[in-house]
Amino acid sequence: MNKKIAYVLGAIALLIGLWGFYNRFAFGDENAAYGSIVVWGLWVALYFFFGGIAVGCFIWASLDLLFEIPALKGTGRPALWAALVNLTAGMAAIGLDIGHMERIIKAYLQPNFHSGIAQDVWGYTIFGLLALIALILAVKQPKNAAVKIVMALGLVVALYVAGAPGKLMGDNATRMYWHAGMIPVQFLFFALTTGAAMLLVIRGFFGMADEKQFSVLNISAAVLLVINLYFVWAYYSQSLAGNMPDLVNPINAVLYGQYSTLFWGVQIIFGAILPIVVLTQRRVAGGGALVGLMGLFILLGNVVARYLILIPAQQVELLDGLSTAFTGRGFSLAYAPSTTEWAVASGLLGVVILGLLVGADLLLPLFTKSQKEA
Amino acid sequence: MTNEASLLDKYTSEVFAGMVAPVLEGMNISAAPADDPLVKEDVLFRMNTELKRALEKPASERRWVMVIDLRRCIGCHACTVACIAENKLPPGVVYRPVMIEEVGMYPNVSMKFLPRPCMQCENSPCTEVCPVIATYHNEEGIVVVDYDQCIGCRACMAACPYGARTFDFGQTYAEQLPVFEGAVVGGKTAAAYEHASQEYGEARPRNGKHESPVGNARKCHFCLHRIKDGMLPACTTTCIGRATYFGDANDSTSLVTELINKPNVIRLKEELGTEPRVYYIV
Ligand code: SF4
Ligand code: SF4
Numbered sequence: 001m002n003k004k005i006a007y008v009l010g011a012i013a014l015l016i017g018l019w020g021f022y023n024r025f026a027f028g029d030e031n032a033a034y035g036s037i038v039v040w041g042l043w044v045a046l047y048f049f050f051g052g053i054a055v056g057c058f059i060w061a062s063l064d065l066l067f068e069i070p071a072l073k074g075t076g077r078p079a080l081w082a083a084l085v086n087l088t089a090g091m092a093a094i095g096l097d098i099g100h101m102e103r104i105i106k107a108y109l110q111p112n113f114h115s116g117i118a119q120d121v122w123g124y125t126i127f128g129l130l131a132l133i134a135l136i137l138a139v140k141q142p143k144n145a146a147v148k149i150v151m152a153l154g155l156v157v158a159l160y161v162a163g164a165p166g167k168l169m170g171d172n173a174t175r176m177y178w179h180a181g182m183i184p185v186q187f188l189f190f191a192l193t194t195g196a197a198m199l200l201v202i203r204g205f206f207g208m209a210d211e212k213q214f215s216v217l218n219i220s221a222a223v224l225l226v227i228n229l230y231f232v233w234a235y236y237s238q239s240l241a242g243n244m245p246d247l248v249n250p251i252n253a254v255l256y257g258q259y260s261t262l263f264w265g266v267q268i269i270f271g272a273i274l275p276i277v278v279l280t281q282r283r284v285a286g287g288g289a290l291v292g293l294m295g296l297f298i299l300l301g302n303v304v305a306r307y308l309i310l311i312p313a314q315q316v317e318l319l320d321g322l323s324t325a326f327t328g329r330g331f332s333l334a335y336a337p338s339t340t341e342w343a344v345a346s347g348l349l350g351v352v353i354l355g356l357l358v359g360a361d362l363l364l365p366l367f368t369k370s371q372k373e374a
Numbered sequence: 375m376t377n378e379a380s381l382l383d384k385y386t387s388e389v390f391a392g393m394v395a396p397v398l399e400g401m402n403i404s405a406a407p408a409d410d411p412l413v414k415e416d417v418l419f420r421m422n423t424e425l426k427r428a429l430e431k432p433a434s435e436r437r438w439v440m441v442i443d444l445r446r447c448i449g450c451h452a453c454t455v456a457c458i459a460e461n462k463l464p465p466g467v468v469y470r471p472v473m474i475e476e477v478g479m480y481p482n483v484s485m486k487f488l489p490r491p492c493m494q495c496e497n498s499p500c501t502e503v504c505p506v507i508a509t510y511h512n513e514e515g516i517v518v519v520d521y522d523q524c525i526g527c528r529a530c531m532a533a534c535p536y537g538a539r540t541f542d543f544g545q546t547y548a549e550q551l552p553v554f555e556g557a558v559v560g561g562k563t564a565a566a567y568e569h570a571s572q573e574y575g576e577a578r579p580r581n582g583k584h585e586s587p588v589g590n591a592r593k594c595h596f597c598l599h600r601i602k603d604g605m606l607p608a609c610t611t612t613c614i615g616r617a618t619y620f621g622d623a624n625d626s627t628s629l630v631t632e633l634i635n636k637p638n639v640i641r642l643k644e645e646l647g648t649e650p651r652v653y654y655i656v
Contacts, residue, residue, distance in 0.1 A: 028584055028588060030543045030583060035541065039541065103524075104525060106506040106508075111506065112505055112507045121505065174534070319490065321473035324474075326468045
């Protein structure tokens with residue numbers, strides 16, 4: 001039943017997405033709402049989000065396939081598949097975002113390794129290849145020692161690419177809101193949290209009840225959420241105390257301004273506090289749909305968290321009067337994703353949902369195995 | 375002739391001098407020195423001569439700088455428009471906006487105007503972040519964009535502390551106009567002008583929504599294509615207040631060298647260490 005509903009939702013999301021994809025391919029970036037002031041919008045946030053889930057899933061998979069933690073037995077392969085599916089969505093998001101996606105080959109052939117984007121392109125490519133090899137090996141020859149070697153290599157790369165998108169933003173010394181050393185570290189914890197959340201969704205909605213496994217996953221997710229909250233407190237409180245307008249203004253917009261509902265409602269209450277409360281209850285230690293739902297809430301909270309790091313920093317005037325010095329497409333400090341951007345986001349979500357389900361049903365018998373079978 | 379009269383004679387019309395001189399009676403104002411570079415001839419002639427002189431040197435020995443006298447800028451936006459016309463910039467793309475700020479409280483209110491071309495930073499954050507080396511310093515030190523190399527990731531735009539880059543979303547001014555076949559007006563004729571950009575010395579037609587420079591980051595390049603042919607940048611020649619100066623700062627006798635070596639000269643966000651090549655006289 002869960003699966004049927006998920007298939008329908010995935011198909012609807014993808015159908016909406018097809019219109020967005022058509023729009024993007026036919027008209028380029030013209031129908032997107034990002035511009036010359038807010039230069040990175042929803043699709044970049046989704047790139048960070050899906051890429052983060054992918055990396056997080058891989059790191060979680062390593063706990064099973066590399067470190068052989070008994071309680072997590074059987075999570076490795078579904079986590080690897082989830083990593084690949086999310087990575088595909090993340091790369092599609094950034095591919096559609098850039099003005100000339102057909103030229104991405106240049107980032108391999110003529111890279112500038114000082115650039116965070118070039119580092120991301122290479123990092124994610126190596127990561128994706130290692131994740132793919134690891135999954136093939138884990139499915140075809142699970143006992144082969146090569147699984148561990150590939151997982152170990154992949155883990156090193158995963159730890160790097162988990163923080164790399166945060167570094168990409170932090171490289172911009174001119175944007176005080178991003179230029180904080182803790183952003184890449186925060187991104188690593190975002191990745192770990194969303195990886196755990198993805199497993200909660202997969203195992204909660206489609207897996208077998210397994211108390212030991214859910215105890216580990218539930219408590220880990222809750223602890224990671226507490227760490228995320230700690231990051232938010234540390235960053236915002238010290239920035240507010242520093243009282244530099246370029247830093248304080250975006251934070252005020254998040255805490256008390258136009259983003260306050262998203263921040264308090266979605267990121268903090270639904271995306272963190274509610275899951276912490278629910279996941280630490282003894283009653284949900286056996287898994288089930290409620291745990292899956294908490295996983296979804298955590299993911300939702302995280303995509304909002306990424307968005308609220310990405311967008312407000314760009315809504316600071318770089319020079320007084322710049323945003324009103326000229327008019328026209330993209331010359332505004334305001335940003336709300338356009339219909340095309342939402343449609344593409346829906347399509348990417350559809351890709352992830354259907355990708356996970358197809359992986360479970362057709363390609364690899366991944367999700368429904370109990371830990372004894374796995 | 376008194377000091378005041380001689381000063382006013384140099385800088386203003388006789389009528390104006392006659393009106394103002396009585397007010398200045400008794401005030402000690404010294405006349406501009408005889409060698410004041412701004413009073414000898416129209417500065418455009420001088421800058422043109424110096425430009426040609428600079429072009430005789432090897433490219434790497436030139437150091438192009440722009441100087442903008444904020445005291446003379448009246449916020450007419452002629453430079454913005456001249457740049458748009460020269461580089462055939464589409465809607466939403468601008469290389470040299472003029473920022474306007476109202477300062478003070480009534481009755482002490484005034485306007486500040488600040489034209490902002492690309493600063494052509496010597497330590498440019500924009501070039502560092504480009505993943506494919508599509509934007510770089512050319513041999514004259516000007517930061518350029520290779521439109522065929524640029525992937526349109528907009529990292530350079532996020533990195534620029536001066537907001538000096540805009541993205542080309544593929545719009546045209548002429549696309550909404552009705553087409554009158556064979557007429558001197560209408561969409562087709564307008565498009566022919568709009569599409570005839572000579573930026574970077576490349577004849578680059580504007581075709582559809584996908585061909586560069588559509589989908590690229592764009593920026594001021596000090597009109598390199600004009601400089602090459604011995605012409606000053608379009609903003610410089612168009613400025614009606616003669617508030618913009620351009621030249622080779624490696625030429626110790628050039629106008630810009632004289633202007634930038636004064637205490638009342640600033641550069642924007644100097645504390646960042648970007649070493650802009652655009653100076654402002656305040
Ligand atoms: S002003 Fe901006 S675009 Fe121009 S060189 Fe400096 S950083 Fe680059
Ligand atoms: S938009 Fe173009 S020039 Fe700017 S960083 Fe990206 S590839 Fe380089």
